[in-house]
Amino acid sequence: AQSVSQHNHHVILSEAASLELGCNYSYGGTVNLFWYVQYPGQHLQLLLKYFSGDPLVKGIKGFEAEFIKSKFSFNLRKPSVQWSDTAEYFCAVKPTTTSGTYKYIFGTGTRLKVLA
Amino acid sequence: SQTIHQWPATLVQPVGSPLSLECTVEGTSNPNLYWYRQAAGRGLQLLFYSVGIGQISSEVPQNLSASRPQDRQFILSSKKLLLSDSGFYLCAWSEVAGYNEQFFGPGTRLTVL
Numbered sequence: 390a391q392s393v394s395q396h397n398h399h400v401i402l403s404e405a406a407s408l409e410l411g412c413n414y415s416y417g418g419t420v421n422l423f424w425y426v427q428y429p430g431q432h433l434q435l436l437l438k439y440f441s442g443d444p445l446v447k448g449i450k451g452f453e454a455e456f457i458k459s460k461f462s463f464n465l466r467k468p469s470v471q472w473s474d475t476a477e478y479f480c481a482v483k484p485t486t487t488s489g490t491y492k493y494i495f496g497t498g499t500r501l502k503v504l505a
Numbered sequence: 506s507q508t509i510h511q512w513p514a515t516l517v518q519p520v521g522s523p524l525s526l527e528c529t530v531e532g533t534s535n536p537n538l539y540w541y542r543q544a545a546g547r548g549l550q551l552l553f554y555s556v557g558i559g560q561i562s563s564e565v566p567q568n569l570s571a572s573r574p575q576d577r578q579f580i581l582s583s584k585k586l587l588l589s590d591s592g593f594y595l596c597a598w599s600e601v602a603g604y605n606e607q608f609f610g611p612g613t614r615l616t617v618l
Contacts, residue, residue, distance in 0.1 A: 398546065423606055433595070433609040479548060491537050491556055493607055497548040
């Protein structure tokens with residue numbers, strides 16, 4: 390079965406520290422990849438997405454992610470976190486097939502706390 | 506621009522009572538619609554999705570059902586709630602064609618007592 394693994398469930402960092410959140414998926418075909426963020430009390434919103442082309446994608450608020458096809462990974466990075474980055478982060482995968490698919494598979498999420 | 510609404514925002518219901526959660530989308534036509542349940546540490550579990558009016562796909566056997574009576578309306582229901590139905594329910598939509606992300610509603614916090 391298709392699945393998405395986020396290995397870090399809770400991460401605590403000090404401001405200005407660098408961030409990398411891991412995301413691995415299990416699916417042998419072509420995928421669309423997403424990172425979503427949920428700030429406290431707010432909707433889930435899209436941070437960035439990858440469909441094709443340059444495997445290094447840049448999103449909002451200084452986040453970026455790199456798609457490494459050989460490792461089935463799509464890790465999220467930020468060089469210097471801020472207190473306002475405290476949130477829960479979700480990786481999601483949408484497998485694509487010739488017949489199309491409508492399902493998005495989400496990881497279990499990583500709760501990031503940034504200490505001021 | 507597109508907007509997604511969910512109501513109610515919070516709901517407390519007794520065991521055995523019925524449930525109806527509503528989701529509506531504005532500013533788009535023929536969207537794909539989704540119901541998820543979000544549990545702490547467990548991510549988002551897809552419950553139902555719909556690619557058109559009256560077309561519902563169920564992902565997980567459970568005490569819930571979904572309906573899509575209109576193009577931009579998606580309803581999550583139960584005839585008799587169980588304690589295990591408590592949770593945070595999210596509605597989402599995506600465009601039908603092309604590369605697309607999902608857009609999420611504000612969610613409904615359901616507590617079954």
